[in-house]
Amino acid sequence: MITLYGKAASRTSRNLWALEELGVAYKHVPADYLKGDTKTPEFLSINPAGKVPALTDGDVVMTESLAMNLYIAQTYGAGTLWPADKAAQAKCIQWTLWAATELEPPAVGRLVEFVFKKEHERDQKNVDALAERTKAPLNVLMAALTRTPYLTGTAFTIADLNVSAVAEYLVRTKFDLAPWPIVLKWVNECLGRAANQKVNQMKLAS
Amino acid sequence: MLKIYGSVMSRASRNIWAAEECKAPYDLVSLDFRKGEHKQPAYLAINPAGKMPSIVDGDVVMAESLAINMFIAQKYGKGALWPAEEKGQAKCMQWTLWAAAELEPVAYGRLREVLFKKEDERDHKLLADLAEKGKPIVGVLDAVLQSSDFICGAQFTLADLNVACVMEYMVRSNFDLSPWPKTAAWYKACAARAGNQKVQSLRAEAMKAAA
Numbered sequence: 001m002i003t004l005y006g007k008a009a010s011r012t013s014r015n016l017w018a019l020e021e022l023g024v025a026y027k028h029v030p031a032d033y034l035k036g037d038t039k040t041p042e043f044l045s046i047n048p049a050g051k052v053p054a055l056t057d058g059d060v061v062m063t064e065s066l067a068m069n070l071y072i073a074q075t076y077g078a079g080t081l082w083p084a085d086k087a088a089q090a091k092c093i094q095w096t097l098w099a100a101t102e103l104e105p106p107a108v109g110r111l112v113e114f115v116f117k118k119e120h121e122r123d124q125k126n127v128d129a130l131a132e133r134t135k136a137p138l139n140v141l142m143a144a145l146t147r148t149p150y151l152t153g154t155a156f157t158i159a160d161l162n163v164s165a166v167a168e169y170l171v172r173t174k175f176d177l178a179p180w181p182i183v184l185k186w187v188n189e190c191l192g193r194a195a196n197q198k199v200n201q202m203k204l205a206s
Numbered sequence: 207m208l209k210i211y212g213s214v215m216s217r218a219s220r221n222i223w224a225a226e227e228c229k230a231p232y233d234l235v236s237l238d239f240r241k242g243e244h245k246q247p248a249y250l251a252i253n254p255a256g257k258m259p260s261i262v263d264g265d266v267v268m269a270e271s272l273a274i275n276m277f278i279a280q281k282y283g284k285g286a287l288w289p290a291e292e293k294g295q296a297k298c299m300q301w302t303l304w305a306a307a308e309l310e311p312v313a314y315g316r317l318r319e320v321l322f323k324k325e326d327e328r329d330h331k332l333l334a335d336l337a338e339k340g341k342p343i344v345g346v347l348d349a350v351l352q353s354s355d356f357i358c359g360a361q362f363t364l365a366d367l368n369v370a371c372v373m374e375y376m377v378r379s380n381f382d383l384s385p386w387p388k389t390a391a392w393y394k395a396c397a398a399r400a401g402n403q404k405v406q407s408l409r410a411e412a413m414k415a416a417a
Binding site: 101105 | 254255264266268269270272273274276277291293295296297299300304306311346350
């Protein structure tokens with residue numbers, strides 16, 4: 001059985017979402033970095049870098065939230081989060097890397113400015129630069145979603161989950177997605193899924 | 207058959223390395239970005255974002271160099287580049303994302319300064335800041351390499367390939383790996399592999415042709 005480490009209000013939420021989508025049994029250890037839970041010898045034996053999330057599953061031990069979701073999808077989501085079709089599987093891998101390299105840097109930048117900093121500490125020049133950097137990836141996403149309702153075709157897969165979990169930072173920091181209406185509709189639909197709503201409740205409780 | 211679109215001078219080199227490692231037959235469709243070949247309709251049909259590299263393999267069409275390598279390893283490298291056990295496969299996924307999310311921003315930042323700028327135009331403060339940021343990141347890899355020659359154990363896998371092709375940017379931008387002797391030895395072993403040597407010779411040819 002999967003044991004997932006990390007409190008819900010962290011990137012662990014991405015993995016909670018994937019597990020909830022699939023309805024697989026898992027144990028959640030809500031390790032809180034603010035309380036030093038990620039620097040204990042026990043946790044460091046799982047992730048020597050002392051970061052959440054991490055998971056164990058039999059002899060599998062791994063970190064990196066988006067990679068963990070690929071693992072969860074491949075292992076437990078055949079035919080659903082992990083599509084049966086090889087071409088769609090390749091797209092799941094592609095969009096997961098795309099989320100990490102293209103979308104996450106500007107999205108995390110905004111999260112830092114809007115969530116971790118107080119209003120008077122905000123660097124407006126950086127906020128503007130990040131907004132500019134966000135446009136190109138949103139255009140790429142929009143083009144893809146114009147062709148098919150979900151990133152790999154007609155069904156929600158790990159590609160949509162991993163990309164929308166990163167796009168959530170844009171929603172949370174009130175980035176105006178109106179110029180990308182198809183992206184806006186898609187992200188609301190993804191984030192509105194029952195499994196993610198459950199994770200949002202877990203975040204509030206943590 | 208696997209078709210790799212891109213220039214050997216671009217991130218397509220990573221995919222050439224992986225295909226060579228797997229001894230997978232492939233066609234390299236060279237695109238010259240200086241001539242804007244990656245913005246022509248024929249290529250945009252494969253990758254609407256107009257970025258290199260991309261691959262086509264049967265009905266598989268995909269982009270993102272490190273993701274492409276995961277596909278190549280899974281399809282052509284079972285039991286070798288893609289380990290047979292789930293435990294190793296999970297590590298390959300983890301380190302691929304780690305290379306992209308942790309190492310590449312620092313490594314590419316340094317490469318950009320060194321490769322695209324003349325010595326006197328370089329932002330030396332940025333280079334030093336990125337070197338400082340790179341230290342704990344290299345430290346994470348080095349900790350793993352204390353107990354095994356390669357990331358997943360005794361065998362070279364996709365985890366090593368994907369991390370090493372990003373680490374190459376650190377080396378090319380003169381980041382000194384000597385404080386991490388295990389990592390320095392690991393990098394040397396990865397770079398010396400025949401698959402990477404092939405990439406290096408293709409690059410040398412391309413540079414000669416351009417000169």
